[in-house]
Amino acid sequence: MARERPAPTPLCSTTFDEFVEQVRAFHGFAAPGVMIGAFMVELAYRHLPKEGLFDAICETARCLPDAVQLLTPCSIGNGWLTIIDTGRYALCLYDKSTGKGVRVSLDPARLEAWPRIKAWFFSLAPKKEQDSALLLEEIRAAGSSLCTVRPVTVARRPAKTKGRRFRVCPSCGESYPESHGTRCLGCQGADPYGPAEDPSCEAHEKA
């Protein structure tokens, strides 16, 4: 299986306006958080060696992961991006072999200079009273000046799903990683669905 990592795509190789369009297509709208996240990713790359295979951590699932997914080779589905929810607006790119990397975070104190960003971030005004075009302009002007960067070593590497062996669950007949036990986690209670629906329904078919 060819598994070359593609080159990262830092924001500097695209314009802010182009990235707005990419975010609209992927995220559904030009979310301020993703735009700020783009500057955070770019700042991280500026402090990393030119060469290396960097995995990513987002400390929140709110917006930031989409900046990482659009601007780095890391995605949720390829396992190079992990979300470790500390609730903080921060990300980390780190060398997967050593754990060494950089963490970039939004510094609340720096929002004081940017009233529209502060009002949006801390929900200080109702959304309908916020002007999204002016907010985006403030984000463009602020750039990475909102952020702090520091070196980190990732001490607890996210568990990888790669290389798991799979077996068939004796309860539901579906496959699952054998490390989960004698039945799949769904049959152990993680299933988010209600009782089985009427099997005569149109959608209940073998496709």
Next chain:
Amino acid sequence: MARERPAPTPLCSTTFDEFVEQVRAFHGFAAPGVMIGAFMVELAYRHLPKEGLFDAICETARCLPDAVQLLTPCSIGNGWLTIIDTGRYALCLYDKSTGKGVRVSLDPARLEAWPRIKAWFFSLAPKKEQDSALLLEEIRAAGSSLCTVRPVTVARRPAKTKGRRFRVCPSCGESYPESHGTRCLGCQGADPYGPAEDPSCEAHEKA
């Protein structure tokens, strides 16, 4: 904030080969799991009403979320895609207002007819002995015939991060959702990093 949901992009509007290229760009390589996931998304859409705002659940973080992110408006960062790990190769698209939708899963019994897919999925042969081009051809030929679809009602809706209020953590000075407590989860022990690095390091700067 304009927050119109973009139209979904079912696979039928693109060719298999075009999607292979999209997956290479986003996921890093033409992962068999993402390609199978594309047929799963398409099958789900065939069983959903034409109109509606559908959120997504992936029951694994392995590959499948990237098919959802590329072919639906749902992403991790916009909160319309949630991963609920049951370990099973399954996804669900459901109406966010009613919880009603469809679940599509890979049926292990159906892999018997597709020896290359079966060998890949259950890791029955070393990766270097698997021919990725022939495997992709088998996936293209099998299409959604590998899958089962059934109606479901999502009983436990994923918690949304939207609308959270944020405050500044008195320990680290970063912002976090106030619902997390008097300090951020990072300062409560979720921080994945080792002890603070030498602050004289080049990366330790206010950007």
